[in-house]
Amino acid sequence: MNTLPRALVILVGIAGAVIALYGIREVASIAGPVVLALVLVIAVAPVRGWLHAKGLPVWLQVAVPFLVVLLVLLSMVGILTISVTQLTSLLPTYASEFEQLLAAAQQWAATYGLGTDVLERALEAFDPSRLFELAQGLLGSLIGVLSASFLVVVLLLAMCLDAPVTARILTAGEERRPxxxxxxxxxxxxxxxxxxxxxxxxxxxxxxxxxxxxxxxxxxxxxxxxxxxxxxxxxxxxxxxxxxxxxxxxxxxxxxxxxxxxxxxxxxxxxxxxxxxxxxxxxxxxxxxxxxxxxxxxxxxxxxxxxxxxxxxxxxxxxxxxxxxxxxxxxxxxxxxxxxxxxx
Structure with missing residues (x-):
C-alpha cells in the first residue's frame, strides 16, 4: 500500500489546523467560557476526589467543588467591579496633568534640539473628553466580563454535575485506549x-x-x-x-x-x-x-x-x-x- 508523501501530510495537517483555529475563533464568545469552565473543573477535581474517597454523597461531591470555584469567581468579580468603578471616576481628573506632561516633554525636547512635531500634534489632538470615553469603555468591558462570568458559572455547574460520570467513563475506557x-x-x-x-x-x-x-x-x-x-x-x-x-x-x-x-x-x-x-x-x-x-x-x-x-x-x-x-x-x-x- 502506497503512503502519501510526508510533505503532503504536513501541509494537509497545517491546513486542517488553520481551519480548526479559525472556526474556534468565530465562536470564541462560547469557546472561551467553555475552556475556562473546563480548566476550573480540572483545578478543583482533587476536592471531588477527596470527598469521593471519604464516601460522601454524590451531590456533595458536586456541590462543594462548585461552591469553591463560585466563591473565588464572585470575589474576583467583586474586586474588579469596585476597582473599575473607582478608575472610571478617577481618570477624568488627570486631564490637566496629561496636558502639563505633554507640554513639559515638548519643552524638554526643544531644549535638546529634538523634533517636537509628534508632541505638538498629540497636544493639539488631545481632548479631555476622551478620558470620559475611555471610562465608558471600561464600564462596557466590565459588563462584558459579568456576562461571560454568568455563562462560565452555568457551564461550571453542568460540568461539575457530569464530572463523576466522566471520571467513571475515562476509567472504563482505559483498557481500550490506554x-x-x-x-x-x-x-x-x-x-x-x-x-x-x-x-x-x-x-x-x-x-x-x-x-x-x-x-x-x-x-x-x-x-x-x-x-x-x-x-x-x-x-x-x-x-x-x-x-x-x-x-x-x-x-x-x-x-x-x-x-x-x-x-x-x-x-x-x-x-x-x-x-x-x-x-x-x-x-x-x-x-x-x-x-x-x-x-x-x-x-x-x-x-x-x-x-x-x-x-x-x-x-x-x-x-x-x-x-x-x-x-x-x-x-x-x-x-x-x-x-x-x-x-x-
Whole structure:
C-alpha cells in the first residue's frame, strides 16, 4: 500500500489546523467560557476526589467543588467591579496633568534640539473628553466580563454535575485506549500543578505589588495587584502587561520619580519571585519549551482574545494530550515540544 508523501501530510495537517483555529475563533464568545469552565473543573477535581474517597454523597461531591470555584469567581468579580468603578471616576481628573506632561516633554525636547512635531500634534489632538470615553469603555468591558462570568458559572455547574460520570467513563475506557486516557490524566495533573503554583506565586507577587504601590502613594493599588495576579498566568509578556498601567498612572499622579520607583519595585519583585523562586517549584512540569510557550501565547490569543492569553498553557497542554501524547508513534513530536530527548 502506497503512503502519501510526508510533505503532503504536513501541509494537509497545517491546513486542517488553520481551519480548526479559525472556526474556534468565530465562536470564541462560547469557546472561551467553555475552556475556562473546563480548566476550573480540572483545578478543583482533587476536592471531588477527596470527598469521593471519604464516601460522601454524590451531590456533595458536586456541590462543594462548585461552591469553591463560585466563591473565588464572585470575589474576583467583586474586586474588579469596585476597582473599575473607582478608575472610571478617577481618570477624568488627570486631564490637566496629561496636558502639563505633554507640554513639559515638548519643552524638554526643544531644549535638546529634538523634533517636537509628534508632541505638538498629540497636544493639539488631545481632548479631555476622551478620558470620559475611555471610562465608558471600561464600564462596557466590565459588563462584558459579568456576562461571560454568568455563562462560565452555568457551564461550571453542568460540568461539575457530569464530572463523576466522566471520571467513571475515562476509567472504563482505559483498557481500550490506554494511551489517550493516560495522556488526558497527565494533562489534568500538569494543568493543576501549573494553576496551583502560578496562583500561589501570583498572589505573592500581587501582595508585594500592592504594598509597594501603597507605600509610593499610587492610586488604586488593589486594582493593579489584581491585574498582576491575572497577568501572572500570561507567559512571557505578563509582567509588561501588569507594569504599564500603574506606571502611567504613577507618572500622572506623582511624576517621573514615582514612575521610576514603580518600575524598580515591580522589576525587583518579578525577578525574585518569577526568576529565582518560581522555577524551583514549577520546574519542567508544564513540559513545553520556551519557544512553544511563546507560540502558544500568540496562537491562543489570536483565537480566543485576552482569555486565550490567560489560558494559553492549559490549552496547549490539552492540545498536546490529544494530538501528541495519545499517539504512541509521536515520541519525536513529544521531544520537539518539550525539549527533552525521548527515553531509549
Amino acid at each position: 494511551q489517550l486516557v493516560r495522556a488526558l490524566a497527565t494533562c489534568a495533573r500538569k494543568t493543576r500543578r501549573y494553576l496551583i503554583v502560578s496562583t500561589i506565586f501570583g498572589l505573592l507577587t500581587a501582595a508585594l505589588d500592592v504594598l509597594a504601590l501603597s507605600l509610593l502613594g499610587v492610586p488604586l493599588p488593589l486594582l493593579w495587584g489584581f491585574l498582576a495576579l491575572i497577568a501572572n498566568y500570561i507567559p512571557n509578556i505578563g509582567f509588561v502587561i501588569a507594569l504599564l498601567p500603574p506606571t502611567m498612572l504613577a507618572l500622572l499622579d506623582g511624576g517621573v520619580r514615582t514612575m521610576v520607583l514603580v518600575i524598580i519595585a515591580y522589576s525587583v519583585i518579578n525577578v525574585v519571585t518569577q526568576s529565582f523562586i518560581l522555577p524551583k517549584f514549577l520546574g519542567d512540569a508544564v513540559g513545553l519549551t520556551t519557544t512553544m510557550t511563546f507560540l502558544s501565547l500568540l496562537v491562543w490569543t489570536f483565537v480566543l482574545g485576552p482569555l486565550g492569553a490567560i489560558l494559553a498553557i492549559p490549552l496547549s497542554l490539552l492540545a498536546r494530550a490529544l494530538l501528541i501524547d495519545s499517539d504512541p508513534s509521536a515520541t519525536w513530536a513529544q521531544a520537539l515540544v518539550s525539549g527533552r530527548l525521548p527515553d531509549r
